[in-house]
Structures are given as structure tokens and as C-alpha cells.
Amino acid sequence: MASKGSDLRLDERSRRLLKTLVERFIQDAQPVGSRTLSRDSGMELSPATVRNVMADLEEMGLVAAPHTSAGRIPTVKGYRLFIDTLLKVQPLSRVEVERLRENLETGEEFNPQSLISTASNLLSGITNMAGVVTLPRRDHSEIRHMEFVSLSAGRVLAILVFSDNEIQNRILHVEREYSPSELQQASNYLSSLFVGSGLMDVRRRLLNELSRTREDMNETMRAAVEMAGKVFSSSDEEDYVIAGQVNLMNFKELSDVDKLRQLFEAFTTKRDILHLLDQCVSADGVQIFIGEESGYKVLDGCSVVTAPYEIDDHVVGVLGVIGPTRMAYDRVIPIVDVTARLLGAALNSRE
Amino acid sequence: MASKGSDLRLDERSRRLLKTLVERFIQDAQPVGSRTLSRDSGMELSPATVRNVMADLEEMGLVAAPHTSAGRIPTVKGYRLFIDTLLKVQPLSRVEVERLRENLETGEEFNPQSLISTASNLLSGITNMAGVVTLPRRDHSEIRHMEFVSLSAGRVLAILVFSDNEIQNRILHVEREYSPSELQQASNYLSSLFVGSGLMDVRRRLLNELSRTREDMNETMRAAVEMAGKVFSSSDEEDYVIAGQVNLMNFKELSDVDKLRQLFEAFTTKRDILHLLDQCVSADGVQIFIGEESGYKVLDGCSVVTAPYEIDDHVVGVLGVIGPTRMAYDRVIPIVDVTARLLGAALNSRE
DNA sequence: TCTGGCACTCTCACCATGAGAGTGCCAAAC
DNA sequence: GTTTGGCACTCTCATGGTGAGAGTGCCAGA
Known part of the structure; x- marks a missing residue:
């Protein structure tokens, strides 16, 4: 928002002229000449004076002329100055x-x-x-619900519902068939662990779970953790x-x-x-x-x-x-x- | 595939010339002149002869000249004839x-x-x-799986899996909260009715179910049918x-x-x-x-x-x-x- | 029926021209 | 010292003319 340090100390008059130039150019897409500018600026300046100012602005790299006898158009640098220090945004209607x-x-x-x-x-x-x-x-969005559903031999549907109502699902290929009650158990177990946690958090904790095999886990829980691993592995592109x-x-x-x-x-x-x-x-x-x-x-x-x-x-x-x-x-x-x-x-x- | 009835009885020579003209034009996007055509056709014909044929083809509306001294380009009608009767498709590499x-x-x-x-x-x-x-x-694709999952008060997640592995889900707003077991029951009931049926079929049968209130339905089943009604109402655009x-x-x-x-x-x-x-x-x-x-x-x-x-x-x-x-x-x-x-x-x- | 020849037409690239717009600069005015 | 009017200059753009090139249509002869 502050004016860029360098050599852009412009006096009020130059600033106003640059402002009208940019506005005018934005309006009708044509190089703006000194005549127009002197009319539009609202200041009592002759075209000749404007021309002098323009020459300065051009030297500073704020405006450019497509060719000798066209008016000036703003350069990127000119737009930058305009936006940073001259622009007055209009509140939405x-x-x-x-x-x-x-x-x-x-x-x-x-x-x-x-x-x-x-x-x-x-x-x-x-x-x-x-x-x-x-x-x-979704790194920080919480998991509201997670569930596994048996589809057919070797295929399990995983469903994730996030706090913002985003629903994701994915079909997992698993080695053996799981009974509905096993999957229910797995869902419950993982829900108790992860529902309410942010996704980033879940990923981190899941890595821990995966790395060590704990004795207090039964086979279903282990399978659950493994499935969860697959579900959450998706790097959300x-x-x-x-x-x-x-x-x-x-x-x-x-x-x-x-x-x-x-x-x-x-x-x-x-x-x-x-x-x-x-x-x-x-x-x-x-x-x-x-x-x-x-x-x-x-x-x-x-x-x-x-x-x-x-x-x-x-x-x-x-x-x-x-x-x-x-x-x-x-x-x-x-x-x-x-x-x-x-x-x-x-x-x-x-x- | 048959040549269009009308006046398009073309002799072999005209057909070959039209064919080369279209091919040539497809190749390099420029009007084809009589000189080029007489060279490319493979037939021993002078440019002058070709010109006569071209005049005929133009009269029939099969080719057109952008201006007097350009070559000819195929018209839509010309392309049509080309595709229907002259084109030899090339098997894929x-x-x-x-x-x-x-x-x-x-x-x-x-x-x-x-x-x-x-x-x-x-x-x-x-x-x-x-x-x-x-x-x-999906009118004919079968439903493989359907299930309701309770999300939170008044919101139920419906999941549909189709025979081609398409998964659809939708959040339903319901009046009262359903317990997991109720939803399980609803899922089972609807599954028994609809799994294995085509979508069109399901919609038809669902309309019947919805229209009459049967005495042998308990409240859960009725709710199930109602929810199903919402799920399947989506006209798949x-x-x-x-x-x-x-x-x-x-x-x-x-x-x-x-x-x-x-x-x-x-x-x-x-x-x-x-x-x-x-x-x-x-x-x-x-x-x-x-x-x-x-x-x-x-x-x-x-x-x-x-x-x-x-x-x-x-x-x-x-x-x-x-x-x-x-x-x-x-x-x-x-x-x-x-x-x-x-x-x-x-x-x-x-x- | 086909062909060579020839006049004709149309496009396109090129150039010159002039009007229009706007500049740069200078000398005079404030 | 700043501002201004004036004037020569430059560049674009639209216009029109010109000639080369490409291809046609048509006619007369093979």
C-alpha cells in the first residue's frame, strides 16, 4: 500500500494526471492524448503543460507511447503505482x-x-x-463421519464425511472378504479415534498406528488401520x-x-x-x-x-x-x- | 451409404476427381485448381478437361469457387457425397x-x-x-448397493452404488433423528427390494410404493420408502x-x-x-x-x-x-x- | 470428346498518398 | 521559473493504383 521507495516522488499534479490517464485508458482502451487529458483532469492545464508532464512520466517508466503520435498508455509500473496509491475502490452496489x-x-x-x-x-x-x-x-477440516461398506468379494467402499459436508468415497481392494459386522467394528474403532480431528492430524497419528503393531489390537482393528491408511494416503491434489x-x-x-x-x-x-x-x-x-x-x-x-x-x-x-x-x-x-x-x-x- | 437419390448420378471420372479434390483440400486447406487436380488424379486428363468437369460439379453444388480465379473447394454436399460413397476409411494403426x-x-x-x-x-x-x-x-444400470448413514440430527447420508461402480451420494434432510439400527433396517428393506434392479425399474416401482400406504409396513419402512423417493427423484441431467x-x-x-x-x-x-x-x-x-x-x-x-x-x-x-x-x-x-x-x-x- | 490457347477476372502484396492525431521543442507570456 | 501557444515533425491508417500470379471460361481445332 505504501508508495514504492525508489524515484517515484511525484508531485500532486503528476499523480492526478497519471490517475486520469489510467482511468481514461481503462474506460476506452485507447491511448490518451494531451488534449483529452487536459480536458479530463479537472485541472486548468493546457495540453502543452500536460505534454511536459507526460514526458517526465514516460522517463520514469510509468507511461509509454505506442508510437510517436499516439497518446500515452500506462505501463505495468504505471498500473502498479495507480493501484497502490491512487486507486479509490468503489464499494459494491x-x-x-x-x-x-x-x-x-x-x-x-x-x-x-x-x-x-x-x-x-x-x-x-x-x-x-x-x-x-x-x-x-482439507488439512484442517474435521472428519465428521467415517464408514466402511462391503461391496463384493475383495471390495470395500470407504466413505468420509467432512465438517463442511464434503463427502469423499473410494473403493478399496482388500485381500479377504469382511463381514458387515467386522466392517461395522472397524468403522466404530476408527471413528472413535478420528472423528473430530483434522485431516492433517489424522494422517500424522495414522502413521504412528501403522508403524507399530500393538498387542492390544485384534485382527479387525489392524485391518481397519490398514484400510484407513489407504483411504488417507490420497494426497489431495x-x-x-x-x-x-x-x-x-x-x-x-x-x-x-x-x-x-x-x-x-x-x-x-x-x-x-x-x-x-x-x-x-x-x-x-x-x-x-x-x-x-x-x-x-x-x-x-x-x-x-x-x-x-x-x-x-x-x-x-x-x-x-x-x-x-x-x-x-x-x-x-x-x-x-x-x-x-x-x-x-x-x-x-x-x- | 447409398448415393443420395436426386441428380447425383456421377460418372466414374467425376467421382474420382471429386475424391482427389476433397482429399487434396483436406490435406492442405487450399482451393484446388485444375492443374493440380489433373496431376493428382492419376488419370491422363488435361487441366482443360478437368475444368469442364469442375463446372459440372459446381452446377450440382458439390464444389464451389471462393472467387473466379481460385481453385474449387468442396461444399457440404460435396463432403457428404465424399463421405457416403467415396471415402475409404483407414484402419487404425x-x-x-x-x-x-x-x-x-x-x-x-x-x-x-x-x-x-x-x-x-x-x-x-x-x-x-x-x-x-x-x-x-443409468436407466438400465443396476443398483448394487444402497445404504443410509446417520450424520447428525435431521441429516441422513444416502449412498448408492451402481453396477458399473458409479457411486452417488446425497444428503437428505429428514424430520426426526433416526437411530443407526433404524437406518440399517431401512437400508436392508430397500436393498431387498431394489438391489439388482435397473434404475428405471426402481423409479417405476417406487412410485407405486409411494402412492399406496400399505398396512403391512411399519413406520421405519414407510420412512425408508420416503427417503428412497427423495434419493431417486433426482432426474439425472x-x-x-x-x-x-x-x-x-x-x-x-x-x-x-x-x-x-x-x-x-x-x-x-x-x-x-x-x-x-x-x-x-x-x-x-x-x-x-x-x-x-x-x-x-x-x-x-x-x-x-x-x-x-x-x-x-x-x-x-x-x-x-x-x-x-x-x-x-x-x-x-x-x-x-x-x-x-x-x-x-x-x-x-x-x- | 478432349485439348491447347487465350482473354479475362480476382486476389494479394506493394507502394504512394493524404488526412488525422499527437508529439517535441522553442520562444514568448505570465 | 513555470506555463502556454505555435509550428514542424512523425507515425498510423484508410484509400487507391499497379502488376504479378493463379486459375477460370470459352472457343476452335484435333
């Missing part, structure tokens, strides 16, 4: 907040999966850009849900098919985007990557606005919006911010 | 069949969902176009998994961003594409829609090659490939065909 709340306030059918994709769709729908939401990490990619095709800065292809490939591959989103888990609130700042050149020309979301005071995921650098940050930032809070609230363990 | 088999022959972790998306990815990967697979309808849409961005006939956007929107909306795929369920084998033949103008310039796939001799879904009209049908057709068979086999109920 009531309608928008309502729309978010209505959709995220969980109805009858409560289901984390669908909440996540709803959030992603909302983000893209409201901003007309792409919305992205990572699946929540990170993943995200993205929505509204097509929206990006409407922006003229992304009208190059080749550019678009690379971007969409990145969305499908997921690796780079996940990396980027991961960095935001540790951030405090809304975080913004402008253009190549992110370090991924596919995102050149794009900005990513993210915010982490929490369940029970633990950050479990990140959501955000991906769009052209030239986006209405004053609108997008609060949208991302509020959505993160609402999603967190909606996911919170509850009755 | 051993490598390709192996790749398909390896990926679809179910390994340890058998799971219909992932098989479907593997199939979709394979289709797109091998053809370098977009692959699409509808989720299998149709859906599909699509993969490799980005591949379509590589084709120069789809280099118009606007065109692409419409296409991608259709993929996201799903409605039109589902409609189209639905029509193929009833078809016998591979079916091909060329360009606007499908009736959807978003698909102008695209062809769709589909084949239904079966579980236990019931057609349960459709898979296919979407790409530019100018695609290598001789390769794509067998790929779609074989994949449909392999996917069906892989999904077949089995130990």
Missing part, C-alpha cells in the same frame, strides 16, 4: 452484494463442490472476465474451478488467436495458474498481479486479482478474477474481496 | 489402438467418471481436435465432458475470434451440443454431421463425428469428435468407432 449473497448463502442442497463452482461463475458473471476458485484444502474463459475473447487486447490459445492452454494445464494462486494463500487480503509481474509470460497483458478465503479462520483456498490488464480495478477488487468472505462464510461448518 | 486400449483398460482405480474424461482426452489427443463424451445414462477445445484454435478456418467465441460459448452452454449428441443415441454406429447439416449455425464450418457407446447391450451415451469440416475423416471415423467400443467394454459391469 447493493444489487451486486445481494446477488452474491443470494447465490452463496447456502440453500437446501448444501454441497461444497457446487458452492465452489457457483462462486467461480459469479465472479466471471459479475466482472465479465474469467473467475477462478481453488478447491479448499490441488485443483481449481475456472469459469467464463470465453469472456476473455471479448477483449480486443486479447484478439490474437495465438495469444488466446496460449492462455487457454495455461488454463487447461493448470500448473502455472495453480502456482500463481498458491502464492496468494499466504497473502493477507486482496492481491494483484499486473501483466508479467506474475512471472508467467502467458499472463502478459492480463491481470489477476485474488483473495484467500477461509474456513474456521484457516485459509483453505484462493479465488480470483483473470482479465486484461486494462480492467476496472476499483470494481473488481471489492468484488473479489467480498466474494472471498461470503464463500468462506458459506463453507463454514454449520448445521 | 497398431500404435493407436494400443494407446487407446492401454488407457481405457481399467486399472486398479476403476471409476466411471475418470474413464469418461480419459476417453474425452484420448479422442482429443489422438485427433488433435476436441473430444466429447456424454455421461452414461444429461451432461458431457469435453476436452481439447484449445486444439480448435490451431485451425486456420477457425481463426476468427468471434467465431471461436460462439463455438466455445456453445460448449459451455452445452444445450445445443447435447441436443445434437442426443440425436446420435439412436443411430446405429458412427454418425457424421457436416457443417450446418447439424442445424446449429455455431457449428458452421465444423463437423461432428459421433458414435454411441453401450453398457450391457444398452446404448448409454455418445462420444465424438468436433473439428473443422476439413478433417481427415478416414482417420477420425475409425478412431471414434473404436473408442466407443473400448469405452463401452471398459464401463461394462465387471468384477
